[in-house]
Amino acid sequence: MGATGWPGPARHSAVDAALTTGSVARRLGVAPTTLRSWERRYGIGPAHREHGRHRRWTPVDVVRVEEMCRLTALGVPPAEAARVALREAATEARVPRARQHSDPGALPLGNVRQECRGLARAAVRLDAPAVEAQLRSTLADHGVTVAWEEVMAPALHAIGRKWASSGERYVEVEHLLSWHVSSALRRPWGAAPEAGGDAPVLLACVPAEQHTLPLEALTAVLGERGVPTRMFGAALPAEALYEAVRRIGPSAVVLWAHSRNTADRALVHLVTSAEWGVRGARTHPTVLVAGPGWSPRPGPHAPGAERLTGLRAAADRIGSLFPD
CATH class of the missing domain: 1.10.1240.10 (Methionine synthase domain)
Incomplete structure (x- = not known):
């Protein structure tokens, strides 16, 4: 539960001067x-x-x-x-x-x-x-x-x-x-209204992955920015994930894996292949993988998947899918 996942910035030293x-x-x-x-x-x-x-x-x-x-x-x-x-x-x-x-x-x-x-x-x-x-x-x-x-x-x-x-x-x-x-x-700290009419971002932990806090932090940051999200939390089964993608038609799918034992590249390929829309105008999601469980590159058998590194960079990348 307490794993944090996202790398952070350099730390500041504590203040030694007189304090309030x-x-x-x-x-x-x-x-x-x-x-x-x-x-x-x-x-x-x-x-x-x-x-x-x-x-x-x-x-x-x-x-x-x-x-x-x-x-x-x-x-x-x-x-x-x-x-x-x-x-x-x-x-x-x-x-x-x-x-x-x-x-x-x-x-x-x-x-x-x-x-x-x-x-x-x-x-x-x-x-x-x-x-x-x-x-x-x-x-x-x-x-x-x-x-x-x-x-x-x-x-x-x-x-x-x-x-x-x-x-x-x-x-x-x-x-x-x-x-x-x-x-x-999960509280709406300074949350902005969701962008109306935009397809949301789907966020989920891969099957068997229980470490949700880093993904919750990303969801909260996106909420601050007004990015629409659908958060599914821990250990979403592959079949349920695929069905959710097809039903929602998200702008992007973020898959979190804290451990290499849970990072499933076949699942990335499955989600990347999901499509929806009328015949002749099918749409696929942007698939983003996050967490220390993924290697720097998802692999050639997972085309189109992009690895996110760092909370700020991840929020910026997702935010770029929602231009003003």
């Missing part, structure tokens, strides 16, 4: 109201204010609250977690950062957006409301493409790697995050 409460909340995957409550109750918060009484968090402030989040995620009561965080930060402000590299529970995120770090931390805590809030704000602020490439996909990758190296420990984290990402992608 909202920025710290996004980085840590907690609500701003939670940070303000911890400050009032336990004295763990930014030490300085700017003109106008705006709170600004320094790196030392963030270290303290990071430790607070880590301890509460382990089940330590908030009051005790705050005392420990304040005591450790007072002796060595960089202790929590050093611990992050040796803590077996830390996720291998690398240099990512603060929203990605916050999303991953909320998922590890199984804090569903925080996960949903983080996804909602990221999609609203940045749109689907950036949200997927720079926040959702890196978090899913990190949790998947942690799952692979930790046995079954992170299965529940991966499932929770995948479900919320899927739900968020």
Whole structure:
């Protein structure tokens, strides 16, 4: 479920300058109201204010609250977690950062957006409301493409790697995050009206392929652009796919395969050969294959099929089928 498929851009390093409460909340995957409550109750918060009484968090402030989040995620009561965080930060402000590299529970995120770090931390805590809030704000602020490439996909990758190296420990984290990402992608975030009268794009996973999230991300990006789509999801049987193509008469068919074991070139040939329309004016679909399961070229026995690489490039290529 959590495989991401589309390659993403280079990552941005986290901001180390003084941050607002909202920025710290996004980085840590907690609500701003939670940070303000911890400050009032336990004295763990930014030490300085700017003109106008705006709170600004320094790196030392963030270290303290990071430790607070880590301890509460382990089940330590908030009051005790705050005392420990304040005591450790007072002796060595960089202790929590050093611990992050040796803590077996830390996720291998690398240099990512603060929203990605916050999303991953909320998922590890199984804090569903925080996960949903983080996804909602990221999609609203940045749109689907950036949200997927720079926040959702890196978090899913990190949790998947942690799952692979930790046995079954992170299965529940991966499932929770995948479900919320899927739900968020299906909401009409900034969706434009579909182009009237245009034949839609049919998107489906090949038979036996269960990894749908990258295809859901592409569907959401196309929705932002007003491209009409018909999404069929996971493991659509070959006969059903062929029938859907003939009934819909799509402008294009996108076939997703995450694994080489599921990438079926005979299916590509079948879909490419589908036709509809009156005799003498038959129409065939543009067939596009996507996902790491396909080799760079579909092969000579699948004429007309084109491989898509990258979410942005895929959306641009499909969008070119719908000139203004």
